[in-house]
Amino acid sequence: MHLKKVATLAADVKPEQIAALTPGFTGADLANLVNEATLLATRRNAEAVTMTDFTMAIERIVAGLEKRNRLLNPLERRVVAYHELGHAMVALALPGTDSVHKVSIIPHGIGALGYTIQRPTEDRYLMTRAELENKMAGLLGGRASEQLVFHEISTGAADDLARATDIARAMVLRYGMSEALGNVTYDRERSPFLQPNVPLPQERNYSDETAEAVDRAVRQLVDGAFDRAFGILQQNRALLDRTAAALLESETLEEPAIERLKREIVAAPALPAAAAVPVS
Numbered sequence: 001m002h003l004k005k006v007a008t009l010a011a012d013v014k015p016e017q018i019a020a021l022t023p024g025f026t027g028a029d030l031a032n033l034v035n036e037a038t039l040l041a042t043r044r045n046a047e048a049v050t051m052t053d054f055t056m057a058i059e060r061i062v063a064g065l066e067k068r069n070r071l072l073n074p075l076e077r078r079v080v081a082y083h084e085l086g087h088a089m090v091a092l093a094l095p096g097t098d099s100v101h102k103v104s105i106i107p108h109g110i111g112a113l114g115y116t117i118q119r120p121t122e123d124r125y126l127m128t129r130a131e132l133e134n135k136m137a138g139l140l141g142g143r144a145s146e147q148l149v150f151h152e153i154s155t156g157a158a159d160d161l162a163r164a165t166d167i168a169r170a171m172v173l174r175y176g177m178s179e180a181l182g183n184v185t186y187d188r189e190r191s192p193f194l195q196p197n198v199p200l201p202q203e204r205n206y207s208d209e210t211a212e213a214v215d216r217a218v219r220q221l222v223d224g225a226f227d228r229a230f231g232i233l234q235q236n237r238a239l240l241d242r243t244a245a246a247l248l249e250s251e252t253l254e255e256p257a258i259e260r261l262k263r264e265i266v267a268a269p270a271l272p273a274a275a276a277v278p279v280s
Contacts, residue, residue, distance in 0.1 A: 002034040010050040017051065020119040021058050021101060033057050055102070059117070072113065079146060080105045080114040081247045082240070083156050086145025087116040088253070089236060089243075090229045091138040092262045096131050100262075103253040113156065129177045132167055136225035137232075139164040144229035145240065161222075168221040169214075178217040186214065232268050239264055 003015060022033065036057035041049040072080065084103050091097045098118035105114040118138075127135075143157040171177040173187035186206050204211065233240055243261055247253055253261070 002031050006034060006038055006049050008048040010048040012051045013049065013054065014051065017119075018054050018058075021055070021117070023120060029061070033061060036060060059102075059104075059115075062115075062117070072107070076113070077105065077248060078244070079150065079154055079156065081244045082145045082149050083142035083154075084114045084116050085240060085244055085247060086141035086143070086229070086233055087138060087160075088141075088258070089240060089261070089265060090141030090144070090232050091116075091118060092258070093232045093236070093265050093268045094134040094137060095267070097134050097138055100258050101255060103247065103258070104251065105247060106251050129171065129175075132171055132177070133221070133225055133228075136164045136167050136222065137229040139167075140222070140226045141229045141233065144226055145233050148230060148233050148237070149240075164222055164225060165218065168218045168225075171221060172214055172217045178214075178221075180213055180217050180220075181210070186210070228268065232266075235266050 003009065003013075018033075022030065025033065033054070034057075037049050037053040040053045040056055046053075084105060088100045088103045091100050098120045101117040101119050103114075103116050107113050139160045140157070142160055143153055146153050146157070170187075172181060174185055176183040176185055186204070206214075239261070243253070246257070
């Protein structure tokens, strides 16, 4: 509907790819996306709006405007490069994760020093325990990479930690995926992991001993995901270093380079399947 308003679309524009890159976008978001892509094409005096224009428009909406005047010192650039590659390489090594579309270390928006864009390969309505654990490992890949390379961690993983903890807490409290606590749910509210606009419940109907067990189970899941991410990157350390050098030079990795990276990476074995949970 929105693409029909564009005067000329290039042959490489594929609505399916745009849809895959914009999960959760509302109609207004999509209208804004098309307008932004058209403006980008107009500014460079192009005859048609290309897929590159749509990709750049998505990046602007998701990550904010490029901030090339935000100068990072050499060490910060290296940390950001290894951090983003940690996300990308762990995701590429794990089965069933969303495909990696682009990696960038160009600062965007207010606080984004870099980003990794992933897109789902298909519509999903359930997620297994193994898939949730893989998702946590991907989120923690950035911090694991920093720990492996610099033997130090930074503040750059704050959002990753929050999202991974939300997943782990939902697994324990709502989906009964903790071996220690069994097939019991302690949370009747929707988790922010699945519905970000719904707050966590303020009351709990279980004992202090159970609360301690919940905390231990959440910690165990998050620590296990971190250890898995660290192991993957350690196994692929030489490839990580080579790719980081290329990323520092080019500042972005597009799909052709990411496909080559995927072919070289040593994939992690799949975790055993378990119960599935609804995605929405």
